[in-house]
Amino acid sequence: MIYIFKMEYRRCLVYKSEVLFSVVSSAISILVQMALWKYLYRDNWARAEYMTAYVILSVILGIIYSNTIYYTITEKIANGNFALELLKPVDFLVLHYMRSLGNICGQISFRAVPISILFWPIISKNINIILVIKALPFIVAGHIFCTALFMWCGLISFVIVESWAIRRLTDNTISFLAGAVIPIAVFPDSLEKIVRALPFQYLYDYPIRIILGELTGYEIYMKGLISIVHGFLVMWVVVFVTFRLAIRNCTIQGG
Amino acid sequence: MRKFFRLYRIYTIQFFKARAEYRLNFWLGILANIYSYFITFLNYWIITRRFENIDGWGFADMSILYGINLFTYAIAGTFVWYNAFQLEEEIISGGLDRYLVRPMGVIEQLICSRFGDTFVGQVIVAGIFLTWAMFKHISLLSIGKVLYFFLILISGTMLQIGAMIVVGSLSFWLNKSTKIGEVFYYEIRSLIHYPLSIYPVWIRYLLTYLLPWAFINYYPALLLLGKGNSVIDYVLGGLSPFVGVGVFAFSIVFFYKGLQVYCSPGN
Numbered sequence: 088m089i090y091i092f093k094m095e096y097r098r099c100l101v102y103k104s105e106v107l108f109s110v111v112s113s114a115i116s117i118l119v120q121m122a123l124w125k126y127l128y129r130d131n132w133a134r135a136e137y138m139t140a141y142v143i144l145s146v147i148l149g150i151i152y153s154n155t156i157y158y159t160i161t162e163k164i165a166n167g168n169f170a171l172e173l174l175k176p177v178d179f180l181v182l183h184y185m186r187s188l189g190n191i192c193g194q195i196s197f198r199a200v201p202i203s204i205l206f207w208p209i210i211s212k213n214i215n216i217i218l219v220i221k222a223l224p225f226i227v228a229g230h231i232f233c234t235a236l237f238m239w240c241g242l243i244s245f246v247i248v249e250s251w252a253i254r255r256l257t258d259n260t261i262s263f264l265a266g267a268v269i270p271i272a273v274f275p276d277s278l279e280k281i282v283r284a285l286p287f288q289y290l291y292d293y294p295i296r297i298i299l300g301e302l303t304g305y306e307i308y309m310k311g312l313i314s315i316v317h318g319f320l321v322m323w324v325v326v327f328v329t330f331r332l333a334i335r336n337c338t339i340q341g342g
Numbered sequence: 343m344r345k346f347f348r349l350y351r352i353y354t355i356q357f358f359k360a361r362a363e364y365r366l367n368f369w370l371g372i373l374a375n376i377y378s379y380f381i382t383f384l385n386y387w388i389i390t391r392r393f394e395n396i397d398g399w400g401f402a403d404m405s406i407l408y409g410i411n412l413f414t415y416a417i418a419g420t421f422v423w424y425n426a427f428q429l430e431e432e433i434i435s436g437g438l439d440r441y442l443v444r445p446m447g448v449i450e451q452l453i454c455s456r457f458g459d460t461f462v463g464q465v466i467v468a469g470i471f472l473t474w475a476m477f478k479h480i481s482l483l484s485i486g487k488v489l490y491f492f493l494i495l496i497s498g499t500m501l502q503i504g505a506m507i508v509v510g511s512l513s514f515w516l517n518k519s520t521k522i523g524e525v526f527y528y529e530i531r532s533l534i535h536y537p538l539s540i541y542p543v544w545i546r547y548l549l550t551y552l553l554p555w556a557f558i559n560y561y562p563a564l565l566l567l568g569k570g571n572s573v574i575d576y577v578l579g580g581l582s583p584f585v586g587v588g589v590f591a592f593s594i595v596f597f598y599k600g601l602q603v604y605c606s607p608g609n
Contacts, residue, residue, distance in 0.1 A: 108521035115529035119536075126540040127393050249367040252374035259378045269385055273392050 088177065088185045095189025099197055109194075110201045117146055117206065120268075137299060138270075140213040143206045144295045145267050150199045151226060152233040152261075152290060156187035157254050160241030165248070170339045180330060183241075184234060191230075218298050221308075225294040228315040233261070233290065235322035242326070245333040266292035289315035346450050353454040361459060368459060375463025379412060383471050397539050403567055405475035408535055409468045410559035414498030416464035422506045423461065425452040426597075429510030430518050436607045449507070449597060479567065487566055494562040497586025501558055504586075504593035505531075511593070514600030531555045539571075550578065557585040 100106060124138035160183050163169040172179050203210065240257055243250045262268055264287035271282050271292045282288060293311050296302040361368045383405065390401040399407065425432070426449065432438040441451045476483065476491070483491075509523035516522070530548075534555050538546045549556040557578070564570040565579030 102518075104518075105521050108525055112521075112525050112529050115525065116532065119529075119532050122541050122545075123396075123536055126397065127389070247366060247370065248364055249371070252367070252370035255374040256377055259381050263381050263384070269388055274388055275391055278388075 088181065091182065091185045092189040092192070095186045096193045096196075099190060099193025106197045109198050110205075113146055113198060113202055114205055117142055117202070136209070136213060137301075140210050140299055141270060141295055143202070143210050144214075144298060145291055147199045147202060148226065148229070148291055148294065149267060150194045151191060151230050153187070153191050153194060154233070154237040154240075154254060154258060155190045156183055156234055157237040157241040157250075159183050159186050160238060161244045161250060164241070164244040167339070173334070180238065180326070183238070187234065213300075214298050215300075218300055222294040222297040224312055225289055225297065225315060228312065228319055229290040229294065232286075232315060232319035232322055235319055235326050236261075239322070239326050239329055242329045242333055245337060261287055261290060264288070265290040266295075270295075286314050286318040289318070349446075349450075350454050354457045357457045357459070371460045372463040372466070375460055376467045379464050379467045382408070382412075383467070397537050398569065399537050402475040402478040403563070403569075404536075405471040406479070406566065407537065407559050407563045409472035409475060410494065410498060410562060411531075411534055412464055413468035413472060414495060414502050414558055416461040416468060417495075417499045418502035418506060419461040419464070420458035421453050422503050422510075423458050424456040426510040427506040427523065428520065430513035430520055433513045433604070434517060434607065438604065439606050448601060449594065482566075482568060490562075491566060493583050494566075494586075497583035498558045498562070499586075500590040501554070501586040504589035504591075505555075507593035507597050508589075511597045511600040514604050526553065531558075534558060534560055554585050554589060557582040 120142040121139045124142065125135045128135035128138060160169075163172060163183075169179065172182060175182065236257060237254065240250060240254045243253050247253065264282050264285055266282075266288060267290075271279055271288055274282060289311050293302065293315075297308070302308070386404045386408065387401050390396065390399075390404060394400070396404065419427075429438070429452070432441075432452075438448075441448045444451060446454075505527055506523075509519055509527050512519035512522060530553055533541065533545060533549060538549060538556060538560050546556070549560070561575065561579040562582045564575045565582075570576045570579065
């Protein structure tokens with residue numbers, strides 16, 4: 088398993104120009120959002136700096152919650168190679184998770200870290216390491232939740248040949264409801280009440296607010312953590328059931 | 343030209359016959375795009391509801407600004423996104439060779455090779471919001487402005503098609519051009535999702551004189567909504583149709599220049 092992880096990690100650096108352009112691409116998208124929030128909060132500089140740090144952390148979390156596993160699973164199902172992987176002495180889902188994890192760690196090393204360095208003067212003003220460690224359980228739980236969710240989207244390829252639409256619907260829903268693009272606090276009150284009742288806020292909004300020191304209080308922290316852990320446990324049960332059903336009902340015609 | 347459109351119609355009908363075999367995928371794809379871009383408009387609504395406007399641009403104004411960009415991008419994508427924009431795949435696999443031996447222009451064949459059905463969702467959602475926003479501003483519109491609006495949709499589409507062809511054509515020299523296209527086309531073009539007045543002045547110069555993405559929606563919107571701050575804004579708005587045609591013409595020349603240096607990898 089560790090070799091699969093290492094292989095995928097090293098594969099991230101095969102096309103160095105792609106790594107460079109990915110960093111530049113992320114940097115430009117951050118700068119666009121930064122310009123918008125700096126303009127909107129031009130009369131409140133502290134808030135503008137908060138929002139700037141929010142945008143940067145959101146992009147970094149987006150890398151950790153990557154949907155790579157969807158692509159690896161869908162590709163294998165679409166070309167039938169999943170049948171060969173079922174013959175291997177490793178679990179299909181664990182195998183793909185290790186591939187995805189290698190890719191995510193590669194993206195963190197070669198994209199998230201350069202972005203953090205690039206924008207360090209901005210984020211260093213607003214965060215401290217203790218709060219980052221405090222938010223880590225949410226980030227790990229969020230990663231596991233997203234992995235399970237996108238794994239399920241990939242397994243849907245057994246039913247729908249091109250499941251990119253399901254992945255896209257999921258991606259956009261998470262981004263919106265989790266506060267990845269706009270903080271949930273900016274939402275209108277009625278919409279904010281609905282979004283706060285859903286578990287997606289624990290993916291972006293909660294950990295970013297913890298890191299930026301806005302969310303304090305042991306009870307709120309534990310309530311959020313229990314909710315996201317509950318979420319990913321439910322999601323993993325759904326994934327296992329879907330996978331078992333898919334394997335039971337699929338027909339491998341050979342070739 | 344008439345022959346090309348007749349052939350394009352035949353190819354598109356065949357394409358839809360093939361897609362009809364996977365009806366659920368087809369409709370899901372359109373729904374996914376409608377949902378995705380509806381969320382974007384919803385984000386604008388949330389921001390303008392909270393902050394009233396973005397530098398004087400309310401939700402209806404932002405719908406026109408973003409709607410023109412999205413509509414022209416979607417129409418352009420139906421023609422060239424899957425083929426000319428992703429030309430690197432054809433070049434790397436050697437698939438471009440088959441287009442060279444047929445009695446039809448290469449760009450025409452690329453356009454006919456695939457209809458961008460997934461962009462239909464974007465056309466629908468952009469069309470709905472544009473129509474709503476234009477009705478909201480009906481008091482500002484004259485016959486001339488309505489005609490100008492349709493003209494800039496056409497020229498904006500031509501500009502976007504031209505940009506996609508240029509990005510794809512870079513593959514003739516670089517082999518892989520999609521990542522460059524992502525930076526210079528998608529990321530830098532995302533600056534025009536908001537009024538350029540919120541950015542530093544050099545951004546405006548970049549998007550006017552170097553990468554003319556501002557002529558897709560910003561300057562035309564200034565003219566349509568009467569939001570220009572100076573004569574130059576209205577002049578640039580008036581020049582937008584010409585810039586669109588110019589970029590399109592340049593892209594065709596650029597493509598065929600690239601084709602001259604093309605060296606097939608075989609297949």
